Amino acid sequence: MKETPLSACERDFILKAIEEKKRLDGRQTYDYRKIKISFGTDYGCCFVDLGQTRVMAQVSCELVAPKESRPNEGIMFFNIELSPLASPAFEQGRQSELSVKLNRQLERCLRNSKCIDTESLCVVSGEKVWQIRVDVHMLNNDGNLMDASSIAAIAALCHFRRPDVAVQGEEVTVYSPEERDPIPLSIYHMPISVSFSFFQQGTYLLVDPCEREERVMDGLLMIAMNKHREICSIQSSGGIMLLKEQVMRCSKIASVKVSEITELISKALMNDKTARKAGGRCGFAESMPQERITALKVDETPVETADVTEKASGIIKEAEAPPPTAPSPVVPVPGVGQVGLGLQNTWGVEEEEELEEFSSGDDVEEVTKMEEDERKNTKDDVVEILDSEEEEVVILHPEKPQKAENVKSSFHQKGAPSSKKKTKQKP
Amino acid sequence: MSTTGGMFAVLKEKVGQVLVPGDEFCFGAEETISLSESAKPERAVCGPGLRRSGDRLVVMKSGVLRHKPPLTFWIDSQQKRYVATKGETVIGIVTARAGDTFRVDFGGSELASLSYLAFEGATKRNRPNVQVGDLVFAQFLIANKDMEPELVCIDGSGRANGMGAFGAGGLLIKVSLGLVRRLLAPNSDIRLDLEQLFPCELVVGMNGRVWVRASSVQQTLIVANLLQSCDTMTTQQRQQLFRRVQQGAL
Numbered sequence: 001m002k003e004t005p006l007s008a009c010e011r012d013f014i015l016k017a018i019e020e021k022k023r024l025d026g027r028q029t030y031d032y033r034k035i036k037i038s039f040g041t042d043y044g045c046c047f048v049d050l051g052q053t054r055v056m057a058q059v060s061c062e063l064v065a066p067k068e069s070r071p072n073e074g075i076m077f078f079n080i081e082l083s084p085l086a087s088p089a090f091e092q093g094r095q096s097e098l099s100v101k102l103n104r105q106l107e108r109c110l111r112n113s114k115c116i117d118t119e120s121l122c123v124v125s126g127e128k129v130w131q132i133r134v135d136v137h138m139l140n141n142d143g144n145l146m147d148a149s150s151i152a153a154i155a156a157l158c159h160f161r162r163p164d165v166a167v168q169g170e171e172v173t174v175y176s177p178e179e180r181d182p183i184p185l186s187i188y189h190m191p192i193s194v195s196f197s198f199f200q201q202g203t204y205l206l207v208d209p210c211e212r213e214e215r216v217m218d219g220l221l222m223i224a225m226n227k228h229r230e231i232c233s234i235q236s237s238g239g240i241m242l243l244k245e246q247v248m249r250c251s252k253i254a255s256v257k258v259s260e261i262t263e264l265i266s267k268a269l270m271n272d273k274t275a276r277k278a279g280g281r282c283g284f285a286e287s288m289p290q291e292r293i294t295a296l297k298v299d300e301t302p303v304e305t306a307d308v309t310e311k312a313s314g315i316i317k318e319a320e321a322p323p324p325t326a327p328s329p330v331v332p333v334p335g336v337g338q339v340g341l342g343l344q345n346t347w348g349v350e351e352e353e354e355l356e357e358f359s360s361g362d363d364v365e366e367v368t369k370m371e372e373d374e375r376k377n378t379k380d381d382v383v384e385i386l387d388s389e390e391e392e393v394v395i396l397h398p399e400k401p402q403k404a405e406n407v408k409s410s411f412h413q414k415g416a417p418s419s420k421k422k423t424k425q426k427p
Numbered sequence: 428m429s430t431t432g433g434m435f436a437v438l439k440e441k442v443g444q445v446l447v448p449g450d451e452f453c454f455g456a457e458e459t460i461s462l463s464e465s466a467k468p469e470r471a472v473c474g475p476g477l478r479r480s481g482d483r484l485v486v487m488k489s490g491v492l493r494h495k496p497p498l499t500f501w502i503d504s505q506q507k508r509y510v511a512t513k514g515e516t517v518i519g520i521v522t523a524r525a526g527d528t529f530r531v532d533f534g535g536s537e538l539a540s541l542s543y544l545a546f547e548g549a550t551k552r553n554r555p556n557v558q559v560g561d562l563v564f565a566q567f568l569i570a571n572k573d574m575e576p577e578l579v580c581i582d583g584s585g586r587a588n589g590m591g592a593f594g595a596g597g598l599l600i601k602v603s604l605g606l607v608r609r610l611l612a613p614n615s616d617i618r619l620d621l622e623q624l625f626p627c628e629l630v631v632g633m634n635g636r637v638w639v640r641a642s643s644v645q646q647t648l649i650v651a652n653l654l655q656s657c658d659t660m661t662t663q664q665r666q667q668l669f670r671r672v673q674q675g676a677l
Contacts, residue, residue, distance in 0.1 A: 005532055007520045008560035009594035009638075017644050024648065 003089040006215050014216045018204050024212060025051075030253055032208045035261065037155055037268040043182065044160030048152040051210065052142035057152035058135050059160040063174070066122070066129040074121020075131040078106050080149060086138035102146060105235055106136070109150055109191050109224040113232035116157065117186040123165050123172060130162060132185065143211040146222055150193040155265050158187055159272065191232040192261050193224040194254040202240050207253065221247070223254040227262040434484070435471055442494040446486045446502065453483040474501025505605040509534045509634035511570035516590065518599070518632030519563050519578060531563060531578055534601075534634045538575075541565060545579035547587035555592065562594035562638060564630055593630065597640030600651045604635050606658045616662060620669045621650065 014024065021029060033051030040047070044059035066073065082090040082099045090096065110116075121130040134156065136149045161182035164175045197209035197217040209217060219238025225231050231251065236242060434452050441452075473479060476488040477500060490504030509517070511533065519531035522538060529541040541563065546555040557563065565578035580590040610617055610631050621627070627641035627650050637654060641647045649672060657665045 002532070004534065005520050005522050005560070007562050007594065007599055008558070009562060009597055010599050011560075013596070013598045013644075013647075017648065020644050022644055022648060024651075026648070026652065 003087065006212070010212065011216050014212060015199060018199050018206065018213075023206065024210065027208075029205070030207045030257075032257060032261075033210070035151070035264055037151070037265060039155075039159055039268070039272045044156050046152050046156035046159055048148050048155065050142075050144060050148040050151075050208070052140060053144060053148050054139040055145065055148040055152045056137045056139055057149070057156035058137075059156045060133050060135075061160075061162045062131045062133070063123065063128050064131045065127060066125075070118075071126040072122045072129075073118040074129045076111050076116060076118065077131060077133045078103065078110065078136075078153070079134070080106060080136045080138070082138050082145075085140075087141035090138075090141070098145075101237070102149060105146055105193070105222060105224075105233070106149055106153060108233045108235075109193055110134075110153060110157075113189075113191045113224070113226075115154070115187055115189050115191055115226075115232075117188060120186045123167065128172065132157075132160075132162075141211060143209050143214045144195050147193050147195050147208065150191070150224065151261060151265065154187075154190045154192065155268065157185060158190070158265070158269055160185055189226040189228060189230070190262055190265065191224045191226050192258045193222050193233070194257050196221040196223070196250050196253075198238070198240050198242075202242055202246065205246070205250070207257070221250055223251055225251070225254050225258045227259045229255050438471060438484070438492070438500055439494065441492050442500075444492055445490070446492050447489045448487055450486040451483050470498060472499045474499055476502025476504055503605070503608075505603060507601075507603045507635060509604060511535050511539070511567055511576045512633075513567050513570045515570075515633040516564060516566045517578075517634040518630060518636040518638060519565060519634075521557060521559050521561050521563060521592075523559060529557065529563075531565070533576075533578070533632075534636065535576065539567075539578045540575060541578040541580070545581055546591060547581050547585065557592045561592045562599065562630075563592050564590045564632065566590065594638065597628070597630075597638050598647050598651050599636060599638050600655055602635055602637055602654060603658050604633070606654070607631055607633055607635055607637065610637070617657065617665070620666060621653075624650070624653075624669060624673055 017024065023029075025033075027033070033053075034049070036049040038047045039045060042058075046057045048055050048057075064075065067075065080099065080102045082096065082102075084090050084092050090099075116132070121132065123129060134153050136153055138145055138149075161177075161184050163177065163182050164180040166173045166175070195208060197206050197213060198204070198219045198221065199206070199217055201218060206213060206217075209220075214220075217238070219236065219240030219242075221242065222233075222235045222237075223231065224233040234247075437452055471484070473484065476486065476490060478485050478487050486502060488502050488504040490502040492500065493503050494500050511517075517533045519533040519539065519541070521529045521541075522532050523530040525540075527543050529543070530538045531541045532538055543549060543554055544551070545565075545568075546557075549555050563578070563580060565580045566582070567576060568579045569575075569577040580587060580592075582588045582590075606617075609615055610629075611633070621629075625641055625646050627639060627646065630638040632638075639647055639650045639654070641650055653668065653672065657668065660668065
């Protein structure tokens with residue numbers, strides 16, 4: 001889809017309005033749009049709304065070999081995706097100029113400022129380090145993607161928890177989140193970028209331009225700072241000439257804005273932490289307001305309940321018996337993986353072969369007998385699921401009788417006196 | 428299409444209710460034909476959102492069923508994406524010149540063509556004064572899914588009738604198609620409310636684009652923001668908002 005071109009009258013109007021110090025949505029010159037930060041259910045997933053601009057960042061980690069030149073430092077990898085979802089101006093697949101520019105700016109802002117302690121990401125020096133990967137996706141473009149991306153990236157990094165690792169001599173154990181709580185990354189400071197747009201050859205400046213203002217602007221100045229008033233990165237694009245005083249003024253404005261935004265991020269992280277501790281529902285779905293413009297309301301239909309029991313029992317009698325199910329949950333033996341069984345085969349070919357093996361009359365009784373036996377067992381019983389139908393498998397267990405949970409798969413049963421089952425031999 | 432009195436009555440009953448695609452009005456076999464009523468079949472005219480399929484009337488869009496006596500029924504639906512239809516007047520942005528025509532963007536899937544000669548008083552020697560980036564108010568001469576759409580700035584008799592290039596000093600905004608139809612309806616509530624506020628000039632295109640100009644930049648911005656926000660408001664909310672603006676609170 002092509003992007004809507006900007007008409008001459010819109011451009012003239014926006015410039016005229018800026019000369020009169022008026023913005024399209026009624027903001028002041030130095031005002032940011034409303035920022036909303038929310039986190040997903042996974043650690044490291046963050047959504048940022050800057051007015052209508054919407055951005056999502058996701059952090060993930062992986063154990064890899066470190067770089068040759070830095071054997072005891074972890075690796076940070078940043079990636080910004082511009083998809084046509086955000087704007088018809090973005091094309092899928094092609095790396096446009098804007099995409100390259102945003103990627104470079106985010107890398108300089110976060111990696112070169114050393115906001116994350118990469119040495120703490122080292123597990124075994126020279127062999128295994130953590131690679132932290134930050135993916136930022138644009139969901140809607142209404143201007144100022146850079147600021148929104150930087151807020152989302154740093155908030156996601158602060159929110160992220162990596163698996164705990166213990167090194168004992170030569171052995172490295174990576175604990176899963178169930179075994180040990182994952183630990184947060186060690187972050188020294190939070191660099192946040194603030195964008196200034198210039199109009200009429202640098203005469204007028206606006207903070208946080210929206211999409212239409214961005215199309216009309218002459219140039220853009222991006223300052224990345226942290227709340228300790230340390231400048232992490234400055235970038236000027238568009239080729240405008242800026243005076244020294246202008247840059248100083250912008251950096252002062254930026255320090256004010258950055259401290260406000262850092263405050264917002266910390267508050268959002270705190271809210272998320274308390275929500276998780278309280279066990280309440282947290283995550284993206286909860287943070288979306290229910291916007292309903294119509295709610296379909298249907299009147300209650302009266303239902304006759306006079307002879308429900310007879311009707312119900314009649315229906316049950318005529319219906320087929322339900323497929324046999326295991327009343328107790330399945331616990332695979334540690335060390336045995338179970339690939340999902342998935343849906344049952346409905347072709348009817350294999351089922352016929354299986355049914356041929358079993359004597360038809362005993363089917364139902366055996367099923368019921370098995371189920372009864374299973375019910376007697378406690379839930380701690382180990383149930384074996386064998387997918388191998390090629391060989392006869394013998395499993396020796398000291399005391400407990402072994403039950404299989406599914407009639408249709410092959411199994412070996414011991415201890416059931418009434419009937420014996422043969423393991424299937426597929427030709 | 429012709430229906431019996433039975434279906435007509437069912438349709439009339441549902442006027443003002445929300446319907447969804449897939450709802451049908453069919454002439455069921457068990458419906459008895461009243462002997463006392465006249466046997467003449469009544470024709471019901473299907474408007475946008477309704478389609479005849481065999482002997483049934485099927486709803487194609489979700490929305491509210493509306494009725495205009497004596498016979499017209501249609502579905503009032505809400506959408507933002509415009510589909511070109513012959514005869515509708517739209518606001519287009521001139522993007523390029525190609526030989527003897529302008530290429531105009533009206534918000535559809537392709538660009539429409541607007542010939543140099545389709546302006547009032549334009550001849551081969553007397554070219555219209557339209558530049559790239561100008562706004563034009565034009566109507567569709569050809570608009571179907573098989574051909575490139577074509578716009579003209581004159582009506583059947585060769586007169587401009589309000590159409591042509593325009594735009595200096597105003598602001599162009601994008602709203603939903605439902606709001607545009609409400610603005611263009613005769614005796615529209617929204618227009619009456621706007622008139623109470625301050626004098627302004629409005630050009631309303633059926634492709635969801637509205638051009639606004641008031642006496643000052645501030646007032647233009649106010650009207651533009653009001654129109655964009657009253658899209659999803661009920662009548663009371665809108666009147667409340669307009670009253671607050673009138674009192675100077677905003």
